Amino acid sequence: MAGQHDDHDHDDHAHHDHPHHHFHRIHSEAADALLMSIADIEISARVKALEELLTLKGLVDPAALDAVVDLYENQIGPKNGARVIARAWSDPAYKKWLLEDPNAAIADLGFTGAQGENMVALENTDGVHNVVVCTLCSCYPWPVLGLPPVWYKSMPYRTRIVRDPRSVLAEFGTVLPDTTEIRVWDSNSEVRYLVVPRRPEGTQGMDEAALAGLVTRDSMIGVTEALTPEPAAEGAP
Amino acid sequence: MNSVHDCGGFDGFGRVVPEDYDGREPVFKEEWERRMCGLFMITIGAHYSDDEFRQSRERLEPVKYLTRPYYEQWWFAVARLMMEKGLLTPEEFARHLAAGRAAAGNADILAGDA
Amino acid sequence: MTELLPDLDRPKAFAAPWEAQAFALVLKLHERGLFEWPEFAARLSAEIHAHPDQPYYVCWHEAAVELLVAKGLVEASAFLDQARAVVRFRASDHHHVAHTTPIAVDPARGG
Numbered sequence: 001m002a003g004q005h006d007d008h009d010h011d012d013h014a015h016h017d018h019p020h021h022h023f024h025r026i027h028s029e030a031a032d033a034l035l036m037s038i039a040d041i042e043i044s045a046r047v048k049a050l051e052e053l054l055t056l057k058g059l060v061d062p063a064a065l066d067a068v069v070d071l072y073e074n075q076i077g078p079k080n081g082a083r084v085i086a087r088a089w090s091d092p093a094y095k096k097w098l099l100e101d102p103n104a105a106i107a108d109l110g111f112t113g114a115q116g117e118n119m120v121a122l123e124n125t126d127g128v129h130n131v132v133v134c135t136l137c138s139c140y141p142w143p144v145l146g147l148p149p150v151w152y153k154s155m156p157y158r159t160r161i162v163r164d165p166r167s168v169l170a171e172f173g174t175v176l177p178d179t180t181e182i183r184v185w186d187s188n189s190e191v192r193y194l195v196v197p198r199r200p201e202g203t204q205g206m207d208e209a210a211l212a213g214l215v216t217r218d219s220m221i222g223v224t225e226a227l228t229p230e231p232a233a234e235g236a237p
Numbered sequence: 238m239n240s241v242h243d244c245g246g247f248d249g250f251g252r253v254v255p256e257d258y259d260g261r262e263p264v265f266k267e268e269w270e271r272r273m274c275g276l277f278m279i280t281i282g283a284h285y286s287d288d289e290f291r292q293s294r295e296r297l298e299p300v301k302y303l304t305r306p307y308y309e310q311w312w313f314a315v316a317r318l319m320m321e322k323g324l325l326t327p328e329e330f331a332r333h334l335a336a337g338r339a340a341a342g343n344a345d346i347l348a349g350d351a
Numbered sequence: 352m353t354e355l356l357p358d359l360d361r362p363k364a365f366a367a368p369w370e371a372q373a374f375a376l377v378l379k380l381h382e383r384g385l386f387e388w389p390e391f392a393a394r395l396s397a398e399i400h401a402h403p404d405q406p407y408y409v410c411w412h413e414a415a416v417e418l419l420v421a422k423g424l425v426e427a428s429a430f431l432d433q434a435r436a437v438v439r440f441r442a443s444d445h446h447h448v449a450h451t452t453p454i455a456v457d458p459a460r461g462g
Binding site for chain 1: 451453454455456457458459460461
């Protein structure tokens with residue numbers, strides 16, 4: 001422990017309670033004991049206590065907390081990814097770029113940030129359908145899809161999609177021909193995946209905004225295909 | 238680390254899609270989820286790394302890992318990390334939690350049964 | 352066979368993910384009937400004796416590669432090319448080449 005100092009701008013910081021980046025064994029056992037002893041108290045009270053305590057200690061700024069929550073609840077979401085897909089459908093050069101250098105292509109539309117540092121784009125074709133999971137936890141490409149849905153983070157999905165993807169897709173109403181290969185991709189701390197769904201039939205001439213409206217979050221995870229456009233209601237059938 | 242989080246291929250977890258699923262769901266179902274997600278977002282990087290967070294989550298005792306709601310797993314992970322880093326102590330955590338609950342209890346009594 | 356398998360009750364059966372991968376790969380290939388276990392065991396034993404200071408799973412891996420090449424299942428040159436491609440990819444992470452592999456594939460049938 002001696003000699004390990006964090007860089008600080010202020011020199012008066014004599015206390016030992018800098019954020020140390022190593023593991024305190026004694027702290028760990030005491031922490032575990034405390035956590036287990038309070039584990040059955042209602043979760044809302046436990047979260048409140050944690051937030052309040054960290055705020056009192058100046059480790060958390062509630063305004064910053066509100067701002068980041070607002071960002072992910074209301075601003076960052078699958079609409080971002082839909083724009084990427086719509087652009088790829090409309091512009092062959094962009095699609096090529098997206099498949100070859102997804103980080104640059106996605107960044108070009110402004111969708112960068114935490115959990116999106118290393119993207120891989122997976123193109124669905126008539127012969128190959130891709131679907132994404134994180135078996136170990138819940139890795140997900142936040143900048144293009146926002147926060148993951150509950151089912152994506154759940155044990156049923158994480159366990160079964162790698163073993164029997166067709167049955168999971170069928171639960172979502174997605175039935176692919178036997179002649180389509182299904183590839184399941186496991187996200188991790190290094191790689192995040194974005195599925196590029198097939199462009200649906202009957203979308204010729206649609207502009208990017210309209211195309212984006214057909215691209216759902218679930219189609220960019222790969223459990224569904226993109227929506228098909230409503231047929232134009234021109235007069236009575 | 239060989240724990241229950243490494244679950245690809247396990248059997249018996251049942252249905253993936255909820256009965257009334259329509260492709261949409263709120264980002265947060267409860268207020269505490271919203272606060273916990275925010276707590277994570279503003280403490281990661283500043284006080285612990287992505288890897289430390291993942292590791293802390295994986296150390297959650299298996300039954301709780303499998304049965305507690307998702308964002309509650311984050312609570313265990315972040316609370317543990319903050320104590321391990323010496324940023325808060327178990328004693329003050331316990332004290333603060335107890336005080337908060339007592340205050341809430343008093344508020345209920347004062348408000349009467351609404 | 353059992354004396355050559357790691358002790359899975361010990362807390363650290365694998366020191367790194369690649370060791371687990373190597374272990375699982377060999378077991379899976381054997382399960383598919385691509386070789387008899389004594390064929391692998393003999394090579395593993397030979398590798399360990401030839402390189403007593405070499406870590407166990409390095410021996411395991413070397414024995415597996417030798418066996419696959421000897422069986423004609425993998426060409427030595429193809430293996431080397433693939434290894435080089437992996438190293439190249441990791442060295443130039445910002446250039447995206449289709450480097451990653453799916454964790455599972457449900458193959459096409461019929462057609």
